[in-house]
Amino acid sequence: MVDYVGAKPMLVVSLVLTAALQTASAFGSQRWYLTAVWAATRIAMCWCWPSAIRVVSHWFTAARIGIAMAVLSQAFYLGDAVSRLYLSSLIALGLSWREVFVAAAATTFAIAMLNLLLLRTEPPDGLLHEPDGAPSRETSSSAQSSSSSSSSSAVPLTSTTPPLAAADDEDDCEDRLLLQQQRPSSQQGTLESETEHLSSEAEQPSLSSVLQQLGCSPFFWSAVVWCSFNNLIDQVFLDWTPNMLQISLGISGALAGYTSMVRVAAERREEHLSSHSARR
Amino acid sequence: MHVADRRARTQAFAIGGAVSALLLGLLNDRFSMQVAMKAVLVFLALGVAILATIAWTILSVPASSSGLSIVLRSSVFSLVFAAGVTMYGPYSLTTATIPFRYAGKKTAATVGSLLDGIATLVSTASGVGFGPLAQSLGWAHAFFVLAGIALATWFGAFWHHRAAQSDSAKLK
Numbered sequence: 156m157v158d159y160v161g162a163k164p165m166l167v168v169s170l171v172l173t174a175a176l177q178t179a180s181a182f183g184s185q186r187w188y189l190t191a192v193w194a195a196t197r198i199a200m201c202w203c204w205p206s207a208i209r210v211v212s213h214w215f216t217a218a219r220i221g222i223a224m225a226v227l228s229q230a231f232y233l234g235d236a237v238s239r240l241y242l243s244s245l246i247a248l249g250l251s252w253r254e255v256f257v258a259a260a261a262t263t264f265a266i267a268m269l270n271l272l273l274l275r276t277e278p279p280d281g282l283l284h285e286p287d288g289a290p291s292r293e294t295s296s297s298a299q300s301s302s303s304s305s306s307s308s309a310v311p312l313t314s315t316t317p318p319l320a321a322a323d324d325e326d327d328c329e330d331r332l333l334l335q336q337q338r339p340s341s342q343q344g345t346l347e348s349e350t351e352h353l354s355s356e357a358e359q360p361s362l363s364s365v366l367q368q369l370g371c372s373p374f375f376w377s378a379v380v381w382c383s384f385n386n387l388i389d390q391v392f393l394d395w396t397p398n399m400l401q402i403s404l405g406i407s408g409a410l411a412g413y414t415s416m417v418r419v420a421a422e423r424r425e426e427h428l429s430s431h432s433a434r435r
Numbered sequence: 436m437h438v439a440d441r442r443a444r445t446q447a448f449a450i451g452g453a454v455s456a457l458l459l460g461l462l463n464d465r466f467s468m469q470v471a472m473k474a475v476l477v478f479l480a481l482g483v484a485i486l487a488t489i490a491w492t493i494l495s496v497p498a499s500s501s502g503l504s505i506v507l508r509s510s511v512f513s514l515v516f517a518a519g520v521t522m523y524g525p526y527s528l529t530t531a532t533i534p535f536r537y538a539g540k541k542t543a544a545t546v547g548s549l550l551d552g553i554a555t556l557v558s559t560a561s562g563v564g565f566g567p568l569a570q571s572l573g574w575a576h577a578f579f580v581l582a583g584i585a586l587a588t589w590f591g592a593f594w595h596h597r598a599a600q601s602d603s604a605k606l607k
Contacts, residue, residue, distance in 0.1 A: 162544070204530070204551060205544035212535045212543040218464060221471065224531030225460025232453035232523070236446050365542050369549065373598040374537060381591030382529040382550050383557035384584055385479075388486075388522050390561035391581060392448050395569070396515060 159362065162209040162276045169202035170267030177260035181253040213277045235393075447512055448519035455524020463528070468536055472596045475525045479589040482521035486585050489514050490578035522585065525592070530554070 176196040183189060207227055215223040241262075245255050369375045455478065463471040492510065534547035569577040 201548070201552070201555075205548035208531060208534060208547040209544040211531075212539075217536070220535050221460035221463025221468075221532055222457070223460075224535070225456040225527055228456050228527035228531055229453055232449050232456060232527075236449055360542060362545070365538075365545055369546065374595070375546070375550075377591060377595035377598045378529055378533050378537075378550060379553050381588060381595050382526065382554040384588035384591055385522065385526045385529065386554035386558040387561055388482075388581060388585055388588065389452075389526055390558040391565050392515075392518060392522070394561055395565055396448060 162206040162213075163270070163274055165202045166206035166210075166274070167267050167271045169199055169206070170263055170270065172199035174260040174264040174267065177256050177263060181256040181260075210274070210276050447516040448523060451516040451519020451521075452523025452526070453519075455520040456527040459524055459528050460532075463532060468532070468599070469596075471528060471532075472592070472599070475528060475592055476589065476596060478521040478525055479585065479592055482518065483582050483585045483589060485514055485517050485521055486578055486582035489518065490575045490582060493573075493575040493578060522588075 173196055176192055176199055180189060180192050180196070183192070207230075208224075211223050211227055212220065242255055242259065245258050246252075250258065459471050459474060459478075462474050492514065530547060530551045534543040534550060538546040565577060565581075568580060572580070
């Protein structure tokens, strides 16, 4: 949907829905209610990451996409820790769990509004950030990159890159750049105008054709296998490491829960119990 | 072990992942995707060894032990951090960089969300499967199973590396 509707509307809708559902979490305590609301929250939240991928892929060329995505992914590496600190500080201020949910919803809504006002999903006039930090045109950056070392992967995505046409195909890109370099300057202008023409005519491929190509691609399925097992291990670590440390390595106390908030609550309960027993 | 101590060890995994993601991103941009993939293969191979070491560490701590020595505490911290570096960091390459490289900017979000969606579905097994496994086999053996899954991850990454080099795998 993000590729077809647009990153900004999907991101803002996702964040507003998430804020609404977080607020709804504060108005119920039955297990079925919280389970349903939390499941809906996860569905609403799942549009954020593809939106972020789309925005970053429009702002950065292949030469800088690695570090750009790495910085973006800090959201789930360090964002979790930051949000736990933030929510823990709210609990420390004496807010009840319902008030914490409302505060989280207000924060999410504020982030949604900031995105609505400030987010630019595409650089103006096709400007992209190049490795030297100075924005330049995609087409001119192609020639610039071709003069750089051949071992470098500084291969900007030209607008001639067909959809699903393996932007990772560095050989193809290099061939294209070499071809452009070898052409007389008079013809280079033609190529650039050709590129712009193709860019304007390039259409979004249909979802069915994308899925069809993905379905029979070993490149995609191998990534799925790798990604799935990797994520499974990561989730085990994130969800179960506190329990493992607690149970297996000589730590007494109540079991930590599945979710981070339950874990924080369990830890606070344990802290309370230990301070209580120390006083006694 | 104090509560704050335990939390610090959990955060060590995320911090390790953050460092590793930045390192792989730099390798990807500075050299090439191929170099980054080779680094991922090395990381994942080390990850298998680290998970097995964690399992062995758990086995070596007596069940009656009420606390850990400073050396063992530091070892656990280092191991969890190293697991973050080797297992958590490479995930960003799959969900973030590969869709862009593979699909281009027009359909990167579709490919990225499919990858992430399937991976998230599979990872729900961690919630329903790992707890009972740890209860029935013990934490040490559960972590040996996890080391086996890490080995499968390595083979998946290796398959991907080979598929990326093959012309027939490229989408036109």
